[in-house]
Amino acid sequence: MSLPARLFGVTALLIVAQACVAQELTSPVYRVANDQTAPQPVAGPPVRTASAPAGATRPKGLENSPFNIYEVPGEHPLMPCLRLAKQGLAEIDANIQGYSAILTKQERIDGKVGDPQQLAIKVRHEPFSVYVKFIKPFAGREVLYNSAKSTTKLTAMEGSGLYRRFGKISLPVDGRLAMHGQRYPITMTGVRFLTEELLRIGTEDIKYGECSVEYGVMDIGGRPCTMIKAVHPTPRKNFRFNIARIFIDHELRVPTGYDAYSWPIEAGGQPVLEESYFHTNVVLNPGFTDADFDENNPNLFK
Known part of the structure; x- marks a missing residue:
């Protein structure tokens, strides 16, 4: 899932050599051709966002999550994420x-x-x-x-x-x-911008297949969060990342953490960190x- 990690883009004002331990990375050697796109998924029926329709199920891993996340048979795996993002954006604007x-x-x-x-x-x-x-x-x-x-x-x-x-x-x-x-x-700073981007990019991603989504509950900075992990196993020109995870604080009801990884450099290798943003000590309003x-x-x- 292309979840643009835009929780924050700050500004460095001077051309100063930044002393940091860095890892030199190159393009993966086994990527598929850039002109190959992922296949289209089978279209699912329209889904109401207010409540779970008949036949909907709650994904595994969400037993302790407070969020109304459900799956409908035949729909794209990202649809539950889009519904949650729409609700989250409305809550941010209202509260x-x-x-x-x-x-x-x-x-x-x-x-x-x-x-x-x-x-x-x-x-x-x-x-x-x-x-x-x-x-x-x-x-x-x-x-x-x-x-x-x-x-x-x-x-x-x-x-x-x-x-x-x-x-x-x-x-x-x-x-x-x-x-x-x-x-x-x-x-491009902030949780509202991130949520808007989730909607925009997710709406594009549901045009394609080759996507799986996992859910769980994890502590981030000592606070329980619902974790959503989207995986695109095959590199394609229409996908930004191999793996992207977002963490939504249960009490604050906003995404306080996000990280994303590109495909391994070599077969059998580990995904490569692209960007990571985590908020702690959050005070709303x-x-x-x-x-x-x-x-x-x-x-x-x-």
Whole structure:
């Protein structure tokens, strides 16, 4: 399943050699030809999303999950995920104005998997705004995006070192400096964006077969979460990943974790990590004001 790992795309503002232990990766040697697409599945009957229809069953592994996840005979394996994502998006829009969290992320960029990064983040949904303070590495680095001020620029400042003397600088959100060392721009941050992408990509994926889905309940950061694992066993041009997993917090009812893996480099090898994003210490609706996303706030960019 192509679950774009877009829980967060933060901004590195300087071209500084990032000291990280990295793994050099190459393209898998046994991939099928890129012009081969997965076969179409047998179309299933329309499914109501409000409640489980007659004949629906609950997948294995969800005995302790609070979510209304069910399968209908003959439908694509991703359909339960799409129904859950639609419900989740509606709940986010109705109930969540913003949140704060500690984000731990790890990404493969230019064939290398970098060291984990840990960041303190604040996200506001309307107007969409993101504030980031790096914990490690690059401790003290700050990044701010406020769509009410600009939809194309962000403000950033280093926490220490030579470039600290330049103070706050404005950068294009998708420019070379802002994207250095990042897979995604800051505008793709957050649980709402992730949920929208699940719907968009999942809607494309159900056009094809070669997909299996597993479910379970796992503790993430000491909190029970429902785990959804989607697997595309055969590399195809229409699939982004071999394996993708999403973790939905039982109490918060939002996806707090996500990771994705590409196909093994060689036959019999292990899937290769592409991206991983996990949120801990999540606080929903902490009562943000405009000052929390104001670059002139004396408590920011100190």
